[in-house]
Every structure is written in structure tokens, then in C-alpha cells.
Amino acid sequence: MARSIWKGSISFGLVNIPVGLYTAEKSKELHFNLLDRRNLAPIRYQRVNSETGKEVPWDDTVRGFEFEPKRYVVLSDEDLKRANPESTQTIEIIDFVDLAEINPIYFDKPYYLAPERKDAKSYALLRETLRRSGKVGIAKVVIRTRQHLAAVVPLDDAIVLDLMRFQDELRDASELDLPSGKQGLTEKELKMAERLVDAMVDKWEPERYRDDYRVDLKALIDARVEAGQLEAGAAKATPRRPAQGKVVDLMSLLKRSVEAGGQHEQRAGRRAAAAPAPAKRGRSSPAASAAHAAKSAAPASAHARRPPARRPAASQRHRAARRSA
DSSP: OOOOSEEEEEEETTEEEEEEEEEOOOOOOOOOOOEETTTTEEOOOOOBOTTTOOBOOGGGOOEEEEEETTEEEEEOHHHHHHHOHHHHHEEEEEEEEEGGGSOGGGEEEEEEEEESTTOHHHHHHHHHHHHHHTEEEEEEEEETTEEEEEEEEEETTEEEEEEEOOGGGSOOGGGSOOOOTTTTOOHHHHHHHHHHHHHHOOOOOGGGOOOHHHHHHHHHHHHHHHHTOOSTTSSOOOOOOOOOOSOOOHHHHHHHHHHHHHHHHHHHHHHHHHSOOOOBOOSOOTTSOHHHHHHOSSOOOOOBOOOTTSSOOHHHHHHHHHHHO
């Protein structure tokens, strides 16, 4: 049974919905320990008093704000709540907007919201209202020691709280040296690039994508363990091909990419015609598009699963194009 990391309520108008906050992410990152290279012993981190040099137990640590050099105001968890009790216990919806109007750069981290105290009716009321209206709620919420902007979004049977960044937390892109205008691109090059994009258009099916690097790295680790090669440098890395200094023939690369995509579509079409009818797909994955869920009055309809060998991933086609260039 999942455990909530925060409990409070969603508030909009006079409606108040008790909810719990649950993480929506599953970390599959491979974690490494830092070792002393001399004997491969793990390195431990300690909380050390900067004046005495002695280790400090967790129970003796407090949270302090430095208002002057080496002078602190100590704040407890209760102090943080007393600063603004309502904001620490409430997801307050301020506005309702179209999801499509929000630039993805603002989104940070998703959480699930689930009803508390069996208050399912008011939870369903908000979820279905968001779905029918095609809107998402823009809210403020305090989690731990900071306030977040957040989007309240319906997704299948759940309501998702997607933490967002405030405007002043984003850097201005004008600080970067970015190309402006077409930079000498011809209309023919643009049309060819559009053809390449059209050939690569597909339905969003998140289960088709995986973390290839994590899988390959784990396979390398397993192979090293099986071979007993535990020391660093036991296997030499494949040397990278040095970057070429020549001018890239962009038009030629685009043309080859489009041709390769068209040939593959023909082969995939012949295979699909000869294959038996695919099974129907059930409800979409929770990671599927929240935008579709927010704008549709009904849950996403089931659709047929295409054969997994429909066509290679875009990255494979790009690598093939680079090899042929």
C-alpha cells in the first residue's frame, strides 16, 4: 500500500477536498557507491561540527537561517507551519486555464492526489469537472520548506498534481547565443526537413520507449561480474570516431533520411498486411498524455496495438543516415 508524503486538501471556491499526496515517479537509476581506490572500501559521509570536529547525531541537528555572518535564526517544523498554516495544508486553486497554453518548460515533477477519509464524491466532482471543461487548475502548495506553483490535471481515474516552476525561476533564453532567422536555409531544405518529420510522425505510446543507457550499462555490469572483472579499466571502451571538420551537406542527409524512411514504411506496410489482426489495447498508461485526458470528456478510447517491429526508432535511422554521409 502506497504511503502519502503530504496530507491536506484541495480548495477551489468554497469546495474543500481532503487528499493525500503520493509520488508518481519510480526511480530506476543505477546507484553507485564512492569507494577508496586503495582497498575499495565504501566512503562514508558524516555530519561534523565545524568548530569541534566531532560527528553530530541527527537528533542534535536543527534548521537555521543565517541572517548575518555566523548568526542564525533557528526554525522548527512547527515554526514553518505557523508562518502560514493555510498554505502548508492546502492546495489552493487560483485559476483554471487550458493545458495547451502552458509551456512545458514550466513543468517539474508529477504527484498523484488521492482522496482521504473516503471523500470520493468531491474528488470525482473535481476530476470530472476538469475533464468536461478541458481545463486544468493552477494552484499554489507548500511542500516541506518551499512553495510551489502547480497544475491540477485529470488523468484517467486520478488527479495529478504537477509541480511547476515560477516565472522568475527560469533563465531568460536571450542570455544564450542563439541563431536567429533562417540562417541561410533554403525553402527546398525546409520542405525536405518537413517531409522527414512527416515520415516519422507516430502515435504517442510511452511504453515503446525505454532507458537504453541504463539497460546497456546494467548488462555491462552483469558481464563484468560474471567474468570476475571487478576492477576499473578491466575492459577497454570502444574509441569514438573523431568529429569531422568538413562542411555538412544538409540537403543530402535530409534526402537520404527521407528515402530510408519511405523504404521502411513500405516494408512495414507489407508486414502489417500479412500479420494477423492485433489485439485491442486496454486503458492507456498513467504516463500517457495528460493533455488528452484534460480535454476529453471521456477516458481515452482503446486502440489497436501495432506490431512492435513497425519501424526502427528515430535514433537508429539518424545513426544510419550519419554512417552513410
